[in-house]
Amino acid sequence: MANRALAGNPNLNTLGVVAPPPILVQTPAFEGTLATLFRCVREHKVDLLEVPMEPICEAYLCYLMESPAANLDEAAAALTVLAYLLERKAWQLLPVVEEDEPEMDEATALPDPTTYEYADVIQRLMENHDERTKLFFRTATPQLDLYEIPYDVGDVTAGDLAKAFERLLRRANPEPVELLAKPRKSIQEQMKFVLLALKPSYQRIEEMFVGEYTRTDAVYWFLALLELIRLGSAQVKLEGEEVLFAKK
Structure with a gap:
């Protein structure tokens, strides 16, 4: 049924959508039909900023003037493509607000070392550490196989x-008094x-x-x-x- 409908309407493409009419667009950056330009812009193959919109709008207007009995579906499809291109280029022409980079503060001077203020505490901690290394603790659960x-x-x-x-x-x-080196x-x-x-x-x-x-x-x-x-x-x-x- 769908294939029969497509065969009965030559303006429908394989997806069942009305294709734009073959409006020729001639610009310094692009030359081809309006449908081809639309496809290239969507696939990012053509930079729309380099394509002027005036010749495209003029070509669409000439199409309407030269074809008084033009198909309304094709004309609407061409107008939709033209509206998409205009909106896309308008967004690209909007200025991009660049955020100012934060200024780096000047390097602050490092505080004076204060290690000497805690020298006594550090010495005491080191002594406690040395004493603790000489201690051996038994686990809470005795391992009977070790005894x-x-x-x-x-x-x-x-x-x-x-x-x-x-x-x-x-x-x-x-x-008796013995020498320390005695085995x-x-x-x-x-x-x-x-x-x-x-x-x-x-x-x-x-x-x-x-x-x-x-x-x-x-x-x-x-x-x-x-x-x-x-x-x-x-x-x-x-x-x-x-x-x-x-x-x-």
Whole structure:
């Protein structure tokens, strides 16, 4: 039905719109029909500012004068195109208001440095920071996998071991003056001496010492003995109020 209507009206284009009549436009910037000028302006192929509108209006007026029996639809289509071109060029001819660029203020002088006023506070904060780096905090939720399961020592409690260690310290001699560069003892080496001093039969910790010793010797000896108990190389039991040790 639509194709039949288009075929019956030769003035309709393929879109069903009345095409402007073939009005010839001759200007220094463009030469062609009014419909071609309209299409080129819409597709930004022709700068309308360079095309004078007087020859176009004169060509449209001549078309009306020379064709008294012109098709009203074609004349209306040509007038619509002419109105579009006039409005488009009028907008382009309007002056564009350019905003004045804001003037840059002169650079203000920088304030004098005032760090020296807070030198004491800065020094105190640095000292607090250094002290805090030496502290270690435990998380709120303990991670049990990081701790060893306490080994079984029977009826012997930590208090019993502390009493045995206290008796050992009472017999220790005063510490001699030593050089600061003296290397520290090794618990692993001390464990060898303690293991040799242990016997298969139970004995008190004081009986394992031969000769004189210092408080430092007593500390290393006791730590090595606890490590041997943890590793299962030594055993401990409580007999009355006495804590006895033996080789396992």
